[in-house]
Amino acid sequence: MNDASPEQRLAEVRSTIEKAARLASRKPEDVTLIAVSKTHPVEAIRPLIAAGQRDFGENRVQEAEAKWPALRSETSDLRLHLIGSLQSNKASEAVALFDAIHSVDRASLVAALAKAMERQERRPECFLQVNVGDEPQKGGCAVADLPALLAEAAEAGLRIEGLMAIPPADREPAPYFALLDELAERHALPLRSMGMSGDYPTAVMLGATHVRVGTALFGARD
Numbered sequence: 001m002n003d004a005s006p007e008q009r010l011a012e013v014r015s016t017i018e019k020a021a022r023l024a025s026r027k028p029e030d031v032t033l034i035a036v037s038k039t040h041p042v043e044a045i046r047p048l049i050a051a052g053q054r055d056f057g058e059n060r061v062q063e064a065e066a067k068w069p070a071l072r073s074e075t076s077d078l079r080l081h082l083i084g085s086l087q088s089n090k091a092s093e094a095v096a097l098f099d100a101i102h103s104v105d106r107a108s109l110v111a112a113l114a115k116a117m118e119r120q121e122r123r124p125e126c127f128l129q130v131n132v133g134d135e136p137q138k139g140g141c142a143v144a145d146l147p148a149l150l151a152e153a154a155e156a157g158l159r160i161e162g163l164m165a166i167p168p169a170d171r172e173p174a175p176y177f178a179l180l181d182e183l184a185e186r187h188a189l190p191l192r193s194m195g196m197s198g199d200y201p202t203a204v205m206l207g208a209t210h211v212r213v214g215t216a217l218f219g220a221r222d
């Protein structure tokens, strides 16, 4: 796996997604693979674009601003996802650059994003991040606060299409994926952003529509 080419790694991850989807009687094309390219230079990203990958994830606005304008000028149909926590004072840059924002998790950020979207007349797809493991150090709104935050986001005019979560690192992730799926279902949201290199097959079986995979595609980060 480690000396596999980027193309081989991509094929491997795609085939794993396909198998997991079929096991759960889901359609593989209902799962979007987001290649998480944070920390990796454009030279490492180009081979995946050449192999047909179109959705990419970054966790920092500034890093994405440095890398993606060049890549986008070479390939017009790329979709860029912000998967990391977002400060309200970067909302405007995030709205300008990203096609989807997975980390909407508090009222102040909802307000900042709504203002930026109105000004730019640009409406990236949004996911509300939920702190499914109730971890104090982690981003995401508390499960109990989700209905209120969803109402605020709708009121502000955000396009909330789904939920996102990162389960606790040291636990079996399946119950947390099942919880996120159930919360999305309850609020009639079609999308679920869940699953990373270590657990994306499980996430796909439990309803993920977007998996965020870095290490399995690019190798370890420094």
Ligand SMILES: *Cc1c(COP(=O)(O)O)cnc(C)c1O
Residues within 6 Å of the ligand: 036, 038, 059, 083, 084, 166, 195, 196, 197, 198, 212, 213, 214, 215, 216
């Ligand atoms: C870095 C990151 C990922 C990718 O993690 P891997 O384990 O490298 O696949 C996924 N989601 C988020 C929110 C991340 O920050």
